[in-house]
Amino acid sequence: MTATSTSPFRWDCLRSASRSSPFIVPMRDYLRIPLKKENVLLGDFFMMTFMFTALNAFLESFFFRRVDPVWLFFVISVLGLRMVARRIIPAHPA
Numbered sequence: 001m002t003a004t005s006t007s008p009f010r011w012d013c014l015r016s017a018s019r020s021s022p023f024i025v026p027m028r029d030y031l032r033i034p035l036k037k038e039n040v041l042l043g044d045f046f047m048m049t050f051m052f053t054a055l056n057a058f059l060e061s062f063f064f065r066r067v068d069p070v071w072l073f074f075v076i077s078v079l080g081l082r083m084v085a086r087r088i089i090p091a092h093p094a
Contacts, residue, residue, distance in 0.1 A: 026050050026078050029085040038089035046084060050077035 053074040
């Protein structure tokens with residue numbers, strides 16, 4: 001451990017893994033969601049969809065079956081988390 005480091009964990013390994021991992025990047029995007037009500041609710045929806053499809057993929061591999069549309073939910077949830085983390089959703093007046 002160097003004198004400038006405050007933690008024994010090296011964050012560089014997480015940073016380099018997040019460039020290519022389809023499971024680390026959505027979790028990082030989820031943590032970067034602005035704390036606005038609309039963003040949080042939509043981010044929770046996309047994260048639930050992401051976790052459902054990822055855990056379902058551990059049980060059966062739908063990524064290799066072209067006729068199974070569940071893989072599309074995985075892609076939409078990953079892209080949705082990225083968009084919710086980058087943009088603030090305007091509040092709709094009631």
